[in-house]
Amino acid sequence: MGRVALTHVTKRFGKVAAVDDVTLDIADGEFLVLLGPSGCGKSTALRMIAGLDEPTDGVIEINERRVNGIEPKDRDIAMVFQSYALYPHLTVRKNIEFPLRTRDVERRERKRLVDEAATTLGLSDLLDRKPAQLSGGQRQRVALARAIVRHPAAFLMDEPLSNLDAKLRVQTRAELVALQKRLGTTTIYVTHDQVEAMTMGDRVAILRDGRLQQLASPHEVYARPANLFVAGFIGTPPMNTFAAALRDGALTVGDDTLALPADHGPLPQGECVAGVRPEHVTLGTDGRPDGNGGLRATVEFHESLGHERHVHCRLANRDILIARLAASAAVPADGDTVRLTIAPGDLHLFDHHTGERLDAGAA
Amino acid sequence: MPAPHSRRLREALLAYALILPSFVVFGIFIFFPFAKNIEIPFYETRGGIGFGQNKTGGTRTWVGFDRWRDVLGSDEFRDTLWVTVKFTVLTVPTGIALGLLLAVLAHQRLRGITIYRTIFSSTVATSAAVASVIFFSLIGPQSGVFKLRIDGIPLLEHPTWALPAVAVVTTWQSLGLAFIVMSSGLQALPDEVLEAAEIDGASARRRFFRVTLPLMSPTLFFAFVVGSIAAFKTFAEIDLLTPGGGTGNNTRVLAYAVYDAGFRTPNGEVRAAVLAVGLFTCVLILTLLQLRLERRVHYVA
Numbered sequence: 247m248g249r250v251a252l253t254h255v256t257k258r259f260g261k262v263a264a265v266d267d268v269t270l271d272i273a274d275g276e277f278l279v280l281l282g283p284s285g286c287g288k289s290t291a292l293r294m295i296a297g298l299d300e301p302t303d304g305v306i307e308i309n310e311r312r313v314n315g316i317e318p319k320d321r322d323i324a325m326v327f328q329s330y331a332l333y334p335h336l337t338v339r340k341n342i343e344f345p346l347r348t349r350d351v352e353r354r355e356r357k358r359l360v361d362e363a364a365t366t367l368g369l370s371d372l373l374d375r376k377p378a379q380l381s382g383g384q385r386q387r388v389a390l391a392r393a394i395v396r397h398p399a400a401f402l403m404d405e406p407l408s409n410l411d412a413k414l415r416v417q418t419r420a421e422l423v424a425l426q427k428r429l430g431t432t433t434i435y436v437t438h439d440q441v442e443a444m445t446m447g448d449r450v451a452i453l454r455d456g457r458l459q460q461l462a463s464p465h466e467v468y469a470r471p472a473n474l475f476v477a478g479f480i481g482t483p484p485m486n487t488f489a490a491a492l493r494d495g496a497l498t499v500g501d502d503t504l505a506l507p508a509d510h511g512p513l514p515q516g517e518c519v520a521g522v523r524p525e526h527v528t529l530g531t532d533g534r535p536d537g538n539g540g541l542r543a544t545v546e547f548h549e550s551l552g553h554e555r556h557v558h559c560r561l562a563n564r565d566i567l568i569a570r571l572a573a574s575a576a577v578p579a580d581g582d583t584v585r586l587t588i589a590p591g592d593l594h595l596f597d598h599h600t601g602e603r604l605d606a607g608a609a
Numbered sequence: 610m611p612a613p614h615s616r617r618l619r620e621a622l623l624a625y626a627l628i629l630p631s632f633v634v635f636g637i638f639i640f641f642p643f644a645k646n647i648e649i650p651f652y653e654t655r656g657g658i659g660f661g662q663n664k665t666g667g668t669r670t671w672v673g674f675d676r677w678r679d680v681l682g683s684d685e686f687r688d689t690l691w692v693t694v695k696f697t698v699l700t701v702p703t704g705i706a707l708g709l710l711l712a713v714l715a716h717q718r719l720r721g722i723t724i725y726r727t728i729f730s731s732t733v734a735t736s737a738a739v740a741s742v743i744f745f746s747l748i749g750p751q752s753g754v755f756k757l758r759i760d761g762i763p764l765l766e767h768p769t770w771a772l773p774a775v776a777v778v779t780t781w782q783s784l785g786l787a788f789i790v791m792s793s794g795l796q797a798l799p800d801e802v803l804e805a806a807e808i809d810g811a812s813a814r815r816r817f818f819r820v821t822l823p824l825m826s827p828t829l830f831f832a833f834v835v836g837s838i839a840a841f842k843t844f845a846e847i848d849l850l851t852p853g854g855g856t857g858n859n860t861r862v863l864a865y866a867v868y869d870a871g872f873r874t875p876n877g878e879v880r881a882a883v884l885a886v887g888l889f890t891c892v893l894i895l896t897l898l899q900l901r902l903e904r905r906v907h908y909v910a
Contacts, residue, residue, distance in 0.1 A: 348810035
């Protein structure tokens with residue numbers, strides 16, 4: 247069993263709240279990603295679960311047991327650090343064995359467990375080496391082996407892939423997910439990389455300035471961001487946002503009007519911020535008779551990424567919208583006037599003061 | 610292409626010109642006396658006018674390695690070297706252990722810890738002479754506040770206990786530096802490795818002996834070698850606390866023997882020159898040892 251729960255957890259360093267009233271409930275066997283920009287409090291949250299930092303306020307539970315004030319070693323967790331934090335003076339075998347030795351596991355059992363972990367991570371031939379003789383990827387696997395050898399209730403991982411080169415990172419990402427699924431151990435994974443978050447997590451918790459912004463599946467975080475921060479943080483390029491107003495069941499942007507979905511639920515009248523993913527923007531020529539009038543815009547410039555094109559368009563109110571087109575799509579010339587059409591279901595609406603999603607209640 | 614060549618030549622000339630002043634100073638005050646020091650024992654000088662070996666006129670006779678053999682093979686040299694080794698063994702490990710202990714104590718996030726750090730490192734500001742004067746006023750045979758005696762003999766005149774007493778003074782005086790070196794060594798340790806050990810279930814004691822201490826080995830080794838070199842060159846405390854090299858020469862270390870032969874013994878200059886080379890050789894060996902072994906104790910994280 248490895249349920250991990252944070253209830254109204256706050257951590258203050260002086261007057262600064264690094265983690266501010268965060269509540270998370272992580273189910274047994276779940277892979278939860280803590281995502282956010284640097285300084286958002288995700289590492290502090292992880293360190294509090296590990297017991298390396300104590301919360302100023304709130305309750306942390308592991309396995310239905312309150313662990314506030316309990317030493318890290320008694321929390322039944324294992325941690326993988328960004329720097330791997332291997333013991334440089336010990337061989338790979340002794341590194342993996344370390345958590346077993348401190349728990350006085352009998353010698354034969356120790357050997358069996360180390361060999362098992364080493365086999366799982368493909369380290370069997372490296373057991374007599376010292377960390378300095380290993381590549382970055384191998385060190386990373388030793389750190390993982392040291393974490394899994396003890397079969398803890400939960401794995402805590404603090405940006406474990408960020409010191410690997412890009413290619414190895416993609417490969418290790420997949421291996422890590424497969425390993426976690428096979429072991430079925432609750433995993434809390436801290437990263438600032440949204441691709442890792444989207445590809446690895448069962449759920450993603452997005453933090454900003456110590457506050458939880460959204461806790462949902464990767465799909466929902468992308469498809470229904472809870473606020474403007476999440477909308478801008480997830481997705482590359484991020485969601486387009488532009489000033490708009492809600493009037494009489496339609497969305498006005500300057501002189502143009504966009505239709506809202508039929509089942510939009512109750513919405514406040516007046517100013518708001520509208521958002522649309524770049525792949526949901528369709529380009530048409532100006533003046534095209536279109537059931538939906540679309541937004542009038544001028545093409546500023548476009549970029550080719552090989553597999554797709556990004557067309558940067560400027561609206562009348564000077565907001566920029568990026569349209570993501572297939573590489574083969576016809577692209578208007580820079581300076582052309584175009585009509586940007588957006589399907590009603592692809593619109594996201596946010597409060598222009600708080601940035602919160604307006605139709606949060608609607609399904 | 611002549612241009613780059615002549616430019617390189619100009620740069621080289623400029624470099625030599627810039628080096629010249631310090632080369633002259635080193636040459637006059639270090640290299641020349643050093644070479645002279647090695648030359649002196651090979652000759653015997655008779656007659657002439659002047660003092661000691663610096664006589665003008667007279668005759669110089671090549672005597673080969675006789676002087677070297679006489680001095681370095683003597684019981685006196687052996688005893689002196691033995692006292693020096695004992696003194697090193699008494700001061701260096703103790704100093705490192707105490708410095709490390711204080712560094713570990715001061716390596717806590719506690720209110721007002723900087724005050725303790727300042728106190729712990731304060732003896733850096735004292736010289737061996739100052740330390741000796743302080744301790745002499747405390748335990749000096751006649752004028753000391755405490756006038757410690759063992760078997761009725763004043764501590765600093767005791768044939769057995771005078772050397773450990775001087776070692777205490779030296780250890781105290783060098784403790785500030787040891788503390789600073791150990792503290793910086795501790796601060797350079799990767800926090801994450803110690804945190805990993807904490808999560809891996811290691812007790813504070815185990816973390817210290819199994820992780821901190823091995824990771825500190827480069828610092829410990831450095832402190833050990835530098836401390837040994839300093840111990841081999843100890844002079845001021847010996848001269849000030851136990852003038853004459855102690856009862857029965859029991860605090861007569863190598864550096865003191867050089868001084869004693871050169872400045873307090875008539876016609877002892879040759880012996881002083883040989884002993885000085887002996888001391889130099891010991892320090893050289895320690896230095897080479899450090900250079901050779903240093904890489905082995907370094908861990909690449």
